[in-house]
Amino acid sequence: MHSQWRDCQAWSNFGLPLSTTSNEAAKMYDAVVAQYVGVYSDKSVGGIRKALGTMTDADPNFVLGSALANILSVCGTSQNANTNDDIRKSIDKMMMMMNNNNITARERLHVEAVKCFAEGDMETACSKWETILVDHPTDIVAIKLAHDGYFFTGRSEQMRDSTARVLPHWNKHMPFYGNLLGNHAFGLVETNLFKEAEDTAREGLDVNPYDAWSTHSLNHVMEYTGRHKEGIQFLNSTLGTWDKCDIFASHNYWHWAVFHIDRGEYEEALGIYDQDIAPRALKIKGMLEILDATSFLYRLELEGQNVGDRWQDIIDLCRPHVEDHVIMLNDIHVLMGCLGARHTDLTKKLMDTLREYVSQHSKQHKSGVFQDVGLPLCEAFVAADDGDYAKAVDLLHPVRYKVVNIGGSHAQRDVFNLFLIDAALKSPENRHRKLARCLLTERKAMRKNSPLTDRLIARSLALHVD
Structure with a gap:
């Protein structure tokens, strides 16, 4: 898992300069991104919420940081600026910050996309993230947010093609490459390209054994192709890796239980629910x-x-x-x-x-x-x-x-x-x-x-x- 947090210079060297002069804010932005993309909580920074707080404290006027905080709030609460006054106020504040600060065109598009997403217009939001990726194909935040937007609106082909377009600009030495492969594999399996999805997901796990999305994509391949017993064995044998991605672990347990339901093994399915799915939901x-x-x-x-x-x-x-x-x-x-x-x-x-x-x-x-x-x-x-x-x-x-x-x-x-x-x-x-x-x-x-x-x-x- 990516843990060498990038400061302002490192972000600039990566081709994604940030409009903040605070190295602490830049590093905590990276920490939040890592946890969001990797669907896990990093205890070294206190998890996503604590890292967001540290980032904001380090630079209260960090506009891109505000955009990231807002989109995670919307995605995490199932509410938006039309239903929640606090989210509306936060979006309005973000827009004011954008207008009062000199930020890059890429960051401005991010802010505009977050506003659209928070107001329920996911289609326009995804279009803005795709615009970012034309010039900045290594912007993992734009990649992941577009992926999520397509997921929320059932656009499987767009989810697949969005990651396919940026993959040639990546390599295994770059942070989040394994996660990117996991996301691409999911787009492949959701468009019934099962072999391609399995090959890509296994490559993702070779790069990053802890990538829960690669594991997740393999779950889908095995379910859609009727390999339920193999799916159970796979999840059992890799439990020590994907279970560490605590933000997403419940869903992989859900797949494990669904394999058992299809096989008519109801007691086994209920055991997973009682031990893992329900306790995690309640927590x-x-x-x-x-x-x-x-x-x-x-x-x-x-x-x-x-x-x-x-x-x-x-x-x-x-x-x-x-x-x-x-x-x-x-x-x-x-x-x-x-x-x-x-x-x-x-x-x-x-x-x-x-x-x-x-x-x-x-x-x-x-x-x-x-x-x-x-x-x-x-x-x-x-x-x-x-x-x-x-x-x-x-x-x-x-x-x-x-x-x-x-x-x-x-x-x-x-x-x-x-x-x-x-x-x-x-x-x-x-x-x-x-x-x-x-x-x-x-x-x-x-x-x-x-x-x-x-x-x-x-x-x-x-x-x-x-």
């Missing part, structure tokens, strides 16, 4: 951990498994986010938590405020994802929870190919495929049972080695279809 309280926990429990219930009172521990994590409506992927997972815990009041608040948001705001991310996809998706989950499976199918099936626009990975969004199949199997209408068989035929063609798919096919064949 960190981050959105990624909430997504992992709610998705895991919902998948198990779709498999007919009793998760006991585990939802009750998670609902308090979901409660602060029922009115966020910033990223649709987050909203639907928070809804899963509300439904799973049988909190009708929170479910109603989420749905009421979501409908209000859709009626009062312009189309999110210029794609209408909340109105065209998010609302019917959430309504389908509520309908199924009320026992109206036919309504759930009729709501979700017409938009199933648009669900990609809510963001996330194919693996994360697969819970919606499983939900649709389950609802179609439970629907009293014959046309939905026929649809379930069609969906399963399609799924089998893509996932030839999935025991879970085979179990669902057996369920469908046991039903009478006219």
Whole structure:
């Protein structure tokens, strides 16, 4: 892991000069970048939050440092300048600092991108980061933020191509090269280039065995190609490396548990949840951990498994986010938590405020994802929870190919495929049972080695279809 923090001269020598004269601020900026890109907490600087504080104390007028602090706040809280007054004030202060300081064109683009992102315009933000990368292809912050923006909006091809364009300018001796390969591998696997993704991820681990994104990309390769047993063995054998990336470890544990669910090994999956996924979610309280926990429990219930009172521990994590409506992927997972815990009041608040948001705001991310996809998706989950499976199918099936626009990975969004199949199997209408068989035929063609798919096919064949 990168730990030789760069001072002002070192940043300039790297071709990315900073508009600060404080070496301490420059070094702490590097420390924050390292932890963000490497998804870990460095105890030597007190973690990301402490490093940000030290950076700001060293130079309160460090504009690029302010931009980094703001974007991490937005990404970490699932709120933005439209929903949180503190974030709005911080963005306004950052813009004032930009106008009152002589900063580089690259830094100005960063600030403008952060403002766009914080106001919900991720498309324009990504465009500005891409503009930076034309002239500064080694700006890992622009690379990573564009990657995250594409992830949040479901743009897999852009995620792949963004890293592909800058790779020729990098080499294994540069800080974060292994992390860059891990991110590129993820773009490859999300566009179904499995061999290329696996080769790139393994190269990333050769450069940096601790890169959790390379490990993560291999998890996706193994899931999509039906290598569940190999995935379990891989994660078990490399536990001592990726587990050190504590900011992302929960998600790799989630993949480990999902491998077990596909194989029908429910006790093993629950063991991982109880020992690692849930405790980390309750401690960190981050959105990624909430997504992992709610998705895991919902998948198990779709498999007919009793998760006991585990939802009750998670609902308090979901409660602060029922009115966020910033990223649709987050909203639907928070809804899963509300439904799973049988909190009708929170479910109603989420749905009421979501409908209000859709009626009062312009189309999110210029794609209408909340109105065209998010609302019917959430309504389908509520309908199924009320026992109206036919309504759930009729709501979700017409938009199933648009669900990609809510963001996330194919693996994360697969819970919606499983939900649709389950609802179609439970629907009293014959046309939905026929649809379930069609969906399963399609799924089998893509996932030839999935025991879970085979179990669902057996369920469908046991039903009478006219």
